[in-house]
Amino acid sequence: MANNIASDLQKDEYKVIIIGALGVGKTSLLLRYVHNTFEDRISKFISEEKKSVVVNGREIVLHLWDTAGQERFQSITNRFYSDSHAVVIVYDMTSEDAPQDLDFWVREIQYYLPLELEAGMPVLFVANKKDLIKKEDIEERRQHFRQAQEVSHSNGFLPPVQCSAKTGENVDKVFQVVAEHLVRNRSGSHPLIRQTDQKRCTACSS
Template sequence: PTPAATRTSQQPNLHGRPSTPSAAPFQIILLGDSGVGKTSLLVQFDQGKFIAGSFSATLGIGFTVMLLGDSGVGKTCFLIQFKDGAFLSGTFIATVGIDFRNKVVTVDGMRVKLQIWDTAGQERFRSVTHAYYRDAQALLLLYDITNKSSFDNIRAWLTEIHEYAQRDVVIMLLGNKADVSSERMICSEDGEMLARTSAKTGMNVELAFLAIAKELKYRAGRQADEPSFQIRDYVESQKKRPSCCSFL
C-alpha cells in the first residue's frame, strides 16, 4: 500500500483507540542527533502543524502503565481525571479493546512520560488485553468499593498478571469510588493495604500515578549498591501533606 493508505489504516480515532478492536499495534522509534527535528516531524504527522519558536530538546524517560479491573470499576474515569482533571459523568460506556492517553509528569526534576493504557474489563475482550501485558512496566489494578464481586475478582486478575505480564512489573491495588463510601461493600480490614481513590473527586488519583512514576524512574537508574525504593513509604509520606487524602 502507499504511505498515505498505510497512515489512514493505522490512525487512531479521536479517543486514541485503533480503528478496530483487533487492529495490530506497531511501535516506531525516531532516532537521530539532537536538533535534527524528530519532535517536529512527529507533531507534523500527528497534528498536521509545525511547532515554531526556539529549539527545545526532548528530555526524560517514558514508561507504559496499564489500568486493569472489572468492567465498571471506573478505569476510564480514573484515567481522564489524571490526564485532564475532569470527571466523566452520565451514562456508563464500556471501553472496547484498548484506549490510551499520554501525560508527562515531573519526578525529582526529571520529565517522565507515562503512556497509560485503559483496558476493557469484559471477559470477551480479555484476549485482546493479554497481548499488551508484556509491554507494560506497571499495572494499576482497580476495584469498586461498592461492588464486592470486583474485589473478589482481584485474585483472578492477579493470576492473569502472573501469566502474561513481566516478572518484575510494578502492581498497585486501588479501591475506587471512595466518594460513595456510604455504599461501601468492602470493609477496611479486607482492603487494609489498598489505597482509596475517587475518579470523581480526584482523591489520590495523581498520587497513585506519581508513586508509580517514581518507582519506575528509580528502577531505571538504580545502581547495584543502592537501597530499594519503598513505594509504600513514599505514599505514606505524601498522604501526611495537607493536599493529600488518607489511605486505608
C-alpha cells in the same frame, strides 16, 4: 533550540496499563488524571492517553493504557500486556466481589507478565469509588482494603491506594506513586525500563 531537542530525547517513556473488572471506573480514573474531567462511562475501545510527570526534577512520559471494557469479551491479549512497565489494578471498593477481583487480576498478570513481575515490575491496587461508601459499610470496606494490603505485601506490590475518580481524591497520588517507583528503578538495574526517543516509543508499538 538544540538544548530543547536534547532534553526531549532524554525523556524516559513508560507504558502503564490499567486493568480491572467491568465498571470499576478505569476509564473515569484515566480521564480524571489526564484531563481532570469525570465521565461515568465505559469506553468501547482500548485507549491510550499520554501525560508528562516530573519526579525529583526529572520529566518522564507515562503512556496510560485502558482496557476499555474489553474484559467483558475476555479479549485482553498479549498485545495489551506486552512492553508494560507498570500495572494499575482498579477495583470497586463498594462491591461485594472486591476480594475475588483482587485474586483474579493477580492471577491474570502472573500469567501474562511472569518475567516482569519477577524483575520487580511495580503493581498497584487502586480502590476506586470512595465517594460512594456508606457509613454502615465502612468497616466491611476496611476489611476489603486490608485484604488488598495483605495481597500486595505477599506479592511484593506497592501499597494500595483508595481514591475517587468522581471527586478526584488521591487520583494524582495513584500515578505519582507509580512514576516515582519507575524513576527509582531507572537508576538501578531494572531490565524492563529503557530510554526512548521521539522516533520510537515502545509503549505505543503493537
